[in-house]
Amino acid sequence: MPGFITNPADIPPYLLAGGRSSRMGANKALVLLGGESLLARIATRIGQQQRKSIVLNADADWSDTVGLPLLPDTLPGKLGPLAGVLTAMRDAAKKHPQASHIATVPIDSPFFPSDLVARLAKTIEGRDEIAIAASSGRDHPVFGLWPVSIADDLETWILGDDKRRVRDFLARHIVRKVDFAMIQTPIGPLDPFFNVNTPDDLIAAETWLAALEQTP
Numbered sequence: 001m002p003g004f005i006t007n008p009a010d011i012p013p014y015l016l017a018g019g020r021s022s023r024m025g026a027n028k029a030l031v032l033l034g035g036e037s038l039l040a041r042i043a044t045r046i047g048q049q050q051r052k053s054i055v056l057n058a059d060a061d062w063s064d065t066v067g068l069p070l071l072p073d074t075l076p077g078k079l080g081p082l083a084g085v086l087t088a089m090r091d092a093a094k095k096h097p098q099a100s101h102i103a104t105v106p107i108d109s110p111f112f113p114s115d116l117v118a119r120l121a122k123t124i125e126g127r128d129e130i131a132i133a134a135s136s137g138r139d140h141p142v143f144g145l146w147p148v149s150i151a152d153d154l155e156t157w158i159l160g161d162d163k164r165r166v167r168d169f170l171a172r173h174i175v176r177k178v179d180f181a182m183i184q185t186p187i188g189p190l191d192p193f194f195n196v197n198t199p200d201d202l203i204a205a206e207t208w209l210a211a212l213e214q215t216p
């Protein structure tokens with residue numbers, strides 16, 4: 001039986017990067033922000049919170065993984081972010097039999113909170129509960145803690161639900177939500193889950209990064 005969360009820093013972290021990057025038109029993980037790839041930035045940020053080694057959930061043909069182990073989706077066909085979550089659960093069940101939960105972070109949100117996993121973990125009261133992040137009234141379920149105990153249910157749902165809406169899967173389980181505040185910067189409030197999906201988002205992210213660097 002897996003143990004329950006004792007130290008949030010021990011929750012195994014997985015970077016979800018198995019998407020198509022269709023709006024960016026190039027692999028989002030490797031676009032540069034402030035001269036550094038999103039992948040490298042996000043790996044550093046999650047590595048500052050988590051002690052277990054970081055796994056990159058992405059297609060098997062990636063060449064530049066900044067040294068991270070590569071874990072392709074268990075189900076073929078790019079079935080969405082929850083296919084990455086499932087892959088992470090299966091991997092953790094093998095490699096971290098003590099872990100009740102895994103942590104997931106997408107590859108395109110470079111400003112996510114430095115206390116993300118600790119705050120999500122604090123809200124979990126039962127070993128089968130999910131915790132997700134929210135800001136400004138919007139949920140960000142790709143930033144989540146997921147119990148490995150629900151892997152079979154997730155697989156059945158992915159294979160059986162054509163729409164695969166994340167909120168429909170969440171409705172099957174107990175979900176704790178944690179609201180994170182805006183980051184105050186000299187040019188205004190920044191959503192910590194600001195998402196780099198398009199080339200224009202990348203330009204905006206450069207502006208936010210410069211503003212953050214001026215923030216005391």
Ligand SMILES: Nc1nc2c(ncn2[C@@H]2O[C@H](COP(=O)(O)OP(=O)(O)OP(=O)(O)O)[C@@H](O)[C@H]2O)c(=O)[nH]1
Nearest residue numbers: 017018019020021022023078079080081084106107
């Ligand atoms: N493992 C895995 N991750 C996925 C899949 N689809 C999306 N993701 C990841 O989920 C996160 C959020 O998805 P999006 O922002 O839509 O990213 P995307 O699908 O690459 O981009 P678009 O093609 O422009 O929608 C990103 O980190 C993606 O890499 C998938 O089929 N498998």
Ligand SMILES: [Mg+2]
Nearest residue numbers: 108195196197
């Ligand atoms: Mg996105």
